[in-house]
């Protein structure tokens with residue numbers, strides 16, 4: 447989660463002790479209100495996953511995406527930035543192309559072939575009409591029934607403050623779903639051949655501190671571990687732990703946490719918005 451932080455807000459600073467080591471101990475959603483999670487809906491075929499940074503989808507959601515692909519569903523990734531400010535020891539000029547490559551590899555590890563980057567500046571992505579327009583254009587182009595994004599709330603739950611990029615991107619995604627269906631908003635898009643798409647039924651927010659739904663993702667776990675491991679440069683800067691152990695421990699822990707509220711099934715949780 448690459449504006450210099452991972453899912454719990456840790457900075458990738460070459461494995462020094464301190465904040466970076468705090469990252470894997472508390473998966474997102476660890477502090478949930480009581481109550482069981484509902485089954486994710488299945489009346490959709492195409493998904494578009496829109497997040498701020500390389501690795502945002504790999505800290506959990508990719509296990510769900512892998513299992514959905516097994517069902518014959520489709521998924522496209524759209525990243526607002528290439529995560530060029532995410533690694534303390536690498537300059538943005540070096541980190542950007544490297545992280546873009548790692549993200550393409552991580553998408554391929556779960557079977558996602560299409561990865562698009564918008565090139566917004568990592569760490570200072572601004573909420574506004576420019577971001578909404580970019581997302582609305584992508585929604586019109588790919589015509590998904592389900593849009594997936596990452597936690598748009600202020601925190602990950604408890605005292606873990608979320609980052610501005612995640613908040614801004616998540617909120618812009620939720621707003622852009624409406625923009626994509628309204629021909630009077632961003633009329634220039636139609637002139638580019640992007641006709642309105644009002645077919646989004648759901649927006650699923652991964653990593654939300656208040657999840658409502660989940661999907662059994664045990665069949666996607668191994669591909670999820672492989673996909674997170676593709677962000678090796680970032681992870682090696684984040685932790686001294688063996689990268690594969692780190693990835694497996696994080697994802698298994700996160701899915702076990704979901705299982706406690708999902709009939710014992712290891713899963714990925716989402717806060718689901720219906721339309």
Ligand SMILES: [Zn+2]
Nearest residue numbers: 447448499502
């Ligand atoms: Zn991120």
